[in-house]
Structure formats: structure tokens, C-alpha cells
Amino acid sequence: MRFVDEFREPELISKTADEIRRLAGTERHYRMxxxxxxxxxxxxxxxxxDILPENIExxxxxxxxxxxxxxxxxxxxxxxxxxxxxxxxxxGDMMRVxxxxxxxxxxxxxxxxVRIVYSPADALKLARLNPEKHVMFFAIGFETTAPSTxxxxxxxxxxxxxxxxVFCNHVTIIPAIRAILDSPDMRLDAFIGPGHVxxxxxxxxxxxxxxxxxxxxxxxxxxxxxxxxxxxxxxxQLNAGEAKVENQYKRxxxxxxxxxxxxxxxxxxxxxxxxxxxGLGFISQSALRxxxxxxxxxxxxxxxxxxxxxxxxxxxxxxxxLKGVLKPHQCKLFGRECTPEHPIGALMVSSEGSCAAYYNxxxxxxxxxxxxxxx
Amino acid sequence: MCLAIPGKxxxxxxxxxxxxxxxxxxxxxxxxxxxxxxxxxxxxxxxLVHVGFAMSKISEQDAADQMNTLRMLGEIDGAMQEVKGYxxxxxx
Ligand code: SF4
Numbered sequence: 098m099r100f101v102d103e104f105r106e107p108e109l110i111s112k113t114a115d116e117i118r119r120l121a122g123t124e125r126h127y128r129m130x131x132x133x134x135x136x137x138x139x140x141x142x143x144x145x146x147d148i149l150p151e152n153i154e155x156x157x158x159x160x161x162x163x164x165x166x167x168x169x170x171x172x173x174x175x176x177x178x179x180x181x182x183x184x185x186x187x188x189g190d191m192m193r194v195x196x197x198x199x200x201x202x203x204x205x206x207x208x209x210x211v212r213i214v215y216s217p218a219d220a221l222k223l224a225r226l227n228p229e230k231h232v233m234f235f236a237i238g239f240e241t242t243a244p245s246t247x248x249x250x251x252x253x254x255x256x257x258x259x260x261x262x263v264f265c266n267h268v269t270i271i272p273a274i275r276a277i278l279d280s281p282d283m284r285l286d287a288f289i290g291p292g293h294v295x296x297x298x299x300x301x302x303x304x305x306x307x308x309x310x311x312x313x314x315x316x317x318x319x320x321x322x323x324x325x326x327x328x329x330x331x332x333x334q335l336n337a338g339e340a341k342v343e344n345q346y347k348r349x350x351x352x353x354x355x356x357x358x359x360x361x362x363x364x365x366x367x368x369x370x371x372x373x374x375x376g377l378g379f380i381s382q383s384a385l386r387x388x389x390x391x392x393x394x395x396x397x398x399x400x401x402x403x404x405x406x407x408x409x410x411x412x413x414x415x416x417x418x419l420k421g422v423l424k425p426h427q428c429k430l431f432g433r434e435c436t437p438e439h440p441i442g443a444l445m446v447s448s449e450g451s452c453a454a455y456y457n458x459x460x461x462x463x464x465x466x467x468x469x470x471x472x
Numbered sequence: 473m474c475l476a477i478p479g480k481x482x483x484x485x486x487x488x489x490x491x492x493x494x495x496x497x498x499x500x501x502x503x504x505x506x507x508x509x510x511x512x513x514x515x516x517x518x519x520l521v522h523v524g525f526a527m528s529k530i531s532e533q534d535a536a537d538q539m540n541t542l543r544m545l546g547e548i549d550g551a552m553q554e555v556k557g558y559x560x561x562x563x564x
Contacts, residue, residue: 135475138545139541139545142544142545142546143544188523189550189553189554213557214557214560215523215524215553215554215555215557215558216504216523216524216525216557216558217523217524218504218524218525219524219557219558219559219560222559222560223560226560238523241476241522241527242522242523244507244525245504245507245522245523245524245525248504248506248507248525252506293475293476293520293522293527296476296520296527296528297527319475319538319541319545320537320540320541321544348530348531348534349520349528349530349534350528351528355507355508355510355527355528356510357506357507357508357509357510358507358527361506361507
């Protein structure tokens with residue numbers, strides 16, 4: 098419980114941890130998946146594994162948008178940016194993600210016009226500022242981010258901007274959960290539901306997980322206490338043989354979600370019949386594309402997209418890690434060929450990816466041990 | 473990138489109801505309120521901001537807690553960099 102002292106309300110944390118140990122007992126093994134990459138990051142950062150009893154196993158889900166993006170899509174985006182007078186705009190998270198010919202940042206060093214933006218609205222602003230260029234916004238993210246992209250496209254149309262398009266890589270969380278539940282080697286007891294995605298979609302879309310799959314799911318906040326409380330709620334349900342959707346993060350997540358955000362998404366996007374997820378393969382109706390009404394703002398309709406497909410090296414076991422069959426360090430490449438500095442697989446490229454989170458945590462732990470030995 | 477940043481609404485644009493000035497730890501930037509159409513914030517309200525758009529209204533206490541979470545996650549620098557970058561202020 099080394100990290101507990103830094104937390105707000107340490108007594109409450111200890112009490113909740115005691116409650117977890119009491120509820121978990123020793124008889125049964127509990128496998129819970131946190132869907133969201135933010136939770137994965139938090140679990141390692143806060144050292145929650147050190148607090149939880151051994152019979153509670155946390156499996157890291159697919160909720161890191163950078164990690165699940167196939168390398169071919171990055172190559173496609175960069176290929177378009179090679180066309181004359183195109184500006185490649187993307188979030189900072191994308192900049193170091195490797196494509197086959199290097200990351201966007203490396204392409205920038207070789208002379209490509211690559212810009213970091215912190216908001217899709219700023220990509221649109223770039224288009225306004227550079228009327229002689231075409232600005233392509235490389236959009237990634239789950240339902241947390243997709244509404245902002247949608248609204249930006251709507252603004253572009255109402256302003257009559259013609260030199261702006263979006264290379265849409267937005268994905269949706271529910272089909273990914275479904276794919277994981279359908280996979281034969283998957284054994285899960287319950288889900289920790291994503292916090293910020295749920296501010297948009299609300300809690301209803303999870304009901305099938307409880308009703309049809311008989312798995313409890315608790316939408317959770319990101320503080321240590323939030324996550325521990327969510328685990329208490331899941332344990333109570335599991336011990337009582339119940340399966341319900343519960344909302345631990347009520348102070349931020351309304352049960353019905355954000356209607357304006359959902360409306361913007363429905364206005365601009367439609368579901369793709371299928372989309373490839375790195376580590377999980379093709380999942381039907383799991384991603385968004387821009388509908389015909391807004392075709393002018395769809396990079397894929399305005400440009401010739403090569404449709405590059407890249408397979409990860411055979412030794413990379415990202416799929417198994419994503420599905421919880423292997424722990425990050427059980428992959429043969431972990432920490433050797435594959436590190437956050439030189440990611441080979443998807444889960445190492447972002448701090449929200451489970452391999453990178455695990456790697457950083459192990460290093461932080463090692464550094465602390467060295468410190469305490471020296472001290 | 474999935475962690476939202478709390479900000480306090482300082483001022484709503486007179487000529488554009490969907491544009492507001494927010495303050496995040498002393499840094500003031502313009503954000504978009506278009507996704508809160510059903511529940512418009514007013515100056516003094518706190519909101520969670522994600523990629524330059526307000527996502528939901530929150531209480532002042534929750535805003536403080538969220539800031540603390542970002543700090544503990546080691547994400548505070550990244551969050552401030554994001555906020556400072558809104559409006560292309562940190563033009564690369
Ligand atoms: S260590 Fe690298 S290759 Fe192995 S599962 Fe993790 S990200 Fe994939």
C-alpha cells in the first residue's frame with residue numbers, strides 16, 4: 098500500500114480496500130476488465146494492484162484509441178499528406194506513433210507539413226489561416242472525442258470552408274466489448290465501464306452486457322477511491338449472483354448521456370460495415386465514417402486512399418494481451434525488442450496502452466526501491 | 473488523451489453563444505460549448521473540457537478532485553500543454 102499516502106482521503110481508501118478483501122474472500126477468483134485506457138493508466142500509476150487481493154485480476158481492455166489503430170491507417174494518412182499542399186494535423190498523441198516509414202514526427206523532420214493541434218476546432222482554424230492549402234485532420238478517439246470532430250465538421254460546412262477534411266478513425270466502444278466477450282479464449286466476470294466515454298453515450302448502451310451476457314458493469318471515475326468503490330460494487334453484484342449496470346461516476350456521467358453530443362455524431366457520421374482494430378482484427382460496425390451529406394469533408398472521399406495493410410510481427414502478442422489471455426510481461430518481446438521508446442506492438446505506443454503502463458510502472462517501482470535502498 | 477480537464481467558465485462570447493473563455497489554473501483559453509446545448513453553462517460554472525470542447529458541467533469540488541487526479545496521474549503537464557495549445561497558441 099505504498100502509494101496510499103499520496104491519496105486524498107487515505108482512511109477511506111484503506112477502509113474500502115478492507116471491504117474489498119472481505120467481499121473477495123479467498124475461495125473465488127474474480128476477473129474484471131477495465132475497458133478504458135485512462136483506467137489502465139490510473140491502475141498502474143496508483144499502484145492499485147498492490148492494494149487488491151491476489152484473487153482479483155484486472156484485465157486491461159481495448160480502450161486506448163492510439164493503441165487499437167492499425168499501422169496501415171497511419172501509413173494511409175501519411176501517404177495522403179505527401180500530396181502537394183496538404184497539411185497533416187493531428188493530436189500530440191499521434192505524433193510518435195510509428196508507421197512503416199516512421200512516425201508523423203519523423204515525416205515532419207523530413208519536410209512534411211505536420212502540425213500538432215489540441216482540438217479539432219484548431220485544425221479547422223488552420224484551414225482558415227491557410228486558404229491555399231488543404232488541411233487534413235487525422236481524427237482518432239472513442240465517443241469522447243467523436244462528437245467534437247462531428248461538430249467541427251458541421252461548423253466547417255456552415256462557414257463554407259472548402260480546404261478542410263477529416264481522415265476519420267473514430268471507433269465505438271460497444272462492438273469492441275462485444276468482440277471480446279465473443280472471443281472463445283476469453284473468461285471475464287465483470288467490467289469496469291469507461292468514465293468519459295459514458296458522459297457521451299450514457300449507461301443504457303451497456304445494458305445488454307448485464308441482461309444478455311449476465312456480466313455486471315460499473316461505470317467508474319478515475320480517482321483511486323472511484324475505482325476501488327467500483328470494484329466493491331462489482332464484488333457485491335457477483336457475490337449476490339446479480340448482473341446490473343451501475344453508475345459509480347454519477348457526479349459526471351448522466352444515465353442518458355449527452356444528447357447534444359449524440360445528435361452531432363448522428364448528423365455527421367454513419368457506422369462502417371467493419372473496421373480493423375490492431376490486436377483484435379476486423380470488428381463489424383465498430384467504427385464511424387463521414388456520411389454522404391458531409392462527403393466534402395471526408396478525406397477518404399476526396400483523396401485516393403491507398404488502403405495499406407500492415408501485419409504486426411508474429412512474435413507480437415498484443416491480441417492475447419488485449420483479451421487478457423496473457424499479461425503484458427508474458428509477451429516475448431516485452432521490455433526487450435518492444436519498449437515505449439521503440440514500440441513494436443500497439444499496446445506500447447501510448448501511456449494508456451497496457452504494455453506501456455505496465456512497463457512504466459515496473460520502472461517507477463524499481464526506481465523507488467533503489468531510492469529507498471540508497472536512502 | 474481520454475482524461476478530461478476541468479475549467480471554469482469566465483465569459484461567454486457576446487457574438488457567439490457557443491464560444492466561451494475558460495480558466496484552467498490561471499490559463500485562459502477559448503473553448504467550444506456546442507456539445508452542452510441542452511444544459512448551457514453560465515460564467516462561474518465548472519465544466520470538463522476534452523479536446524477544446526466542454527463535455528459536461530461539474531461541481532467546483534469535482535473540478536478540484538479531477539485536477540488532483542490529473543496531478544497524481546502525472547498528466548498535469550500534458551493537460552496544461554493541451555490547454556495552452558487551444559487556439560493554436562503554441563503554434564508549432
Ligand atoms: S510487449 Fe509489445 S508486442 Fe508484446 S504485447 Fe505488448 S505491445 Fe504487443
